[in-house]
Amino acid sequence: MKEMELELTNSPLNGRIEVPGDKSISHRSVMFGALAEGKTTIRHFLKGEDCLRTIDCFRKLGVNIEETDEEIIVYGKGWEGLSEPTEILDAGNSGTTTRLLLGILAGRPFHTVLIGDESIAKRPMDRVVVPLTSMGAKINGRSSGRFTPLAVNGSKLHAIQYELPVASAQVKSAILFAALQAEGETVITEPQLTRDHTEKMIKQFGGDITRRGNEIVVQGGQSFTGTNVYVPGDISSAAFFLVAGAMVPGSEIVLENVGLNPTRRGIIDVLVQMGADIHVEASDAIGEEIGTITIRTSQLKGIEIGGDLIPKLIDEIPIIALLATQAEGKTVIKDAEELKVKETNRIDTVVNELKKLGAEIEATEDGMIVYGKSPLTGARVSSHGDHRIGMMLAVASLVANGTLTLENPESIAVSYPSFFEDMKQLTQK
Numbered sequence: 405m406k407e408m409e410l411e412l413t414n415s416p417l418n419g420r421i422e423v424p425g426d427k428s429i430s431h432r433s434v435m436f437g438a439l440a441e442g443k444t445t446i447r448h449f450l451k452g453e454d455c456l457r458t459i460d461c462f463r464k465l466g467v468n469i470e471e472t473d474e475e476i477i478v479y480g481k482g483w484e485g486l487s488e489p490t491e492i493l494d495a496g497n498s499g500t501t502t503r504l505l506l507g508i509l510a511g512r513p514f515h516t517v518l519i520g521d522e523s524i525a526k527r528p529m530d531r532v533v534v535p536l537t538s539m540g541a542k543i544n545g546r547s548s549g550r551f552t553p554l555a556v557n558g559s560k561l562h563a564i565q566y567e568l569p570v571a572s573a574q575v576k577s578a579i580l581f582a583a584l585q586a587e588g589e590t591v592i593t594e595p596q597l598t599r600d601h602t603e604k605m606i607k608q609f610g611g612d613i614t615r616r617g618n619e620i621v622v623q624g625g626q627s628f629t630g631t632n633v634y635v636p637g638d639i640s641s642a643a644f645f646l647v648a649g650a651m652v653p654g655s656e657i658v659l660e661n662v663g664l665n666p667t668r669r670g671i672i673d674v675l676v677q678m679g680a681d682i683h684v685e686a687s688d689a690i691g692e693e694i695g696t697i698t699i700r701t702s703q704l705k706g707i708e709i710g711g712d713l714i715p716k717l718i719d720e721i722p723i724i725a726l727l728a729t730q731a732e733g734k735t736v737i738k739d740a741e742e743l744k745v746k747e748t749n750r751i752d753t754v755v756n757e758l759k760k761l762g763a764e765i766e767a768t769e770d771g772m773i774v775y776g777k778s779p780l781t782g783a784r785v786s787s788h789g790d791h792r793i794g795m796m797l798a799v800a801s802l803v804a805n806g807t808l809t810l811e812n813p814e815s816i817a818v819s820y821p822s823f824f825e826d827m828k829q830l831t832q833k
């Protein structure tokens with residue numbers, strides 16, 4: 405499917421859904437399952453393209469992984485259970501797969517070649533290659549190891565003390581995977597708190613890790629035991645319907661079993677500050693926090709978003725920008741330069757595509773400024789191969805007058821294969 409026509413102007417959203425499993429947690433559950441000894445059973449795993457790439461890479465590394473409709477079963481044999489692949493590992497569109505795998509492979513005693521798609525080929529890998537190299541890793545790649553394809557010759561690693569130059573959970577996690585195999589104690593300092601699923605999962609699989617303020621301390625030489633994982637609904641996927649529910653007149657929706665990890669729930673803070681009618685009810689859970697979110701349409705106002713909140717909503721900025729077009733007044737999004745190195749340059753793609761719909765929006769060096777409330781109209785727009793841009797534009801069709809033609813909608817399957825089915829279910833009269 406090269407393009408899709410959407411005519412959903414002012415279709416209210418009503419009903420209850422459970423969004424698919426969290427992408428970050430799904431990747432990590434396969435990785436830890438593969439590195440652990442014994443069986444790991446994963447329920448509510450996200451069968452999006454990115455996470456299926458992670459499964460494919462671990463199969464090529466010799467790990468037995470079974471897939472049923474209900475669960476993923478990983479038969480881990482410990483760190484030593486990984487073996488030299490005969491094929492190139494292809495991470496597809498997934499930055500998480502590429503960067504976290506580098507941390508794992510850096511310490512395995514064999515040779516691997518890692519590639520991805522054309523978007524991955526533009527994303528900086530030196531942010532991971534530099535610290536891993538200082539731990540003793542041998543990684544070569546295009547542009548002195550800045551970009552894929554990358555070749556890893558696994559070697560003996562030693563611990564480091566590292567201050568992250570950017571707030572990135574992928575860089576932190578890659579170093580953690582290397583540190584777990586290294587000799588000695590590694591200390592990582594984060595400039596801002598980023599998603600902590602790796603830290604949580606180290607504990608869940610029987611390992612040890614401590615946090616002292618913004619420092620994370622981990623000992624090398626750890627092994628893990630297989631366990632059962634339930635993956636909460638992805639708040640980054642829920643965000644598209646939270647925004648739709650807040651801004652499309654006459655909506656009331658309930659999203660069940662959504663992950664509410666405090667390092668991920670910035671979108672809820674933003675909705676509250678903008679004046680949304682939102683209610684969050686936490687459920688009892690072991691490990692990752694989870695709950696039900698109810699949202700109803702309300703009058704919204706523009707706000708300023710920046711600082712420590714940014715890592716907690718980094719992937720939600722495209723959909724927040726759309727929300728801001730429907731809020732009264734000015735919304736400023738700042739401190740978000742990281743958007744430039746995602747699947748697309750998300751400052752440029754968000755601004756350019758929303759302008760085509762008539763939004764008053766301008767790009768800044770570290771974010772964007774949106775002037776609301778502005779009426780949107782249908783137009784020909786494109787996801788540019790970026791799943792989050794595709795979903796943001798599909799949600800825009802709910803408030804844009806006329807037909808919105810979305811080019812390249814298939815990229816949405818990267819993180820939310822059933823997105824259009826869920827949207828249809830919620831907009832059905």
Ligand SMILES: O=C(O)C1=C[C@@H](OP(=O)(O)O)[C@@H](O)[C@H](O)C1
Binds near residue numbers: 428573718719
């Ligand atoms: O660790 C993760 O699972 C992720 C971390 C974030 O990237 P950065 O670490 O580059 O900020 C986020 O944008 C990405 O979707 C998933």
Ligand SMILES: C=C(OP(=O)(O)O)C(=O)O
Binds near residue numbers: 427454498499746792
């Ligand atoms: C940036 C994203 O993912 P990744 O870095 O894993 O490609 C995303 O899902 O928005």
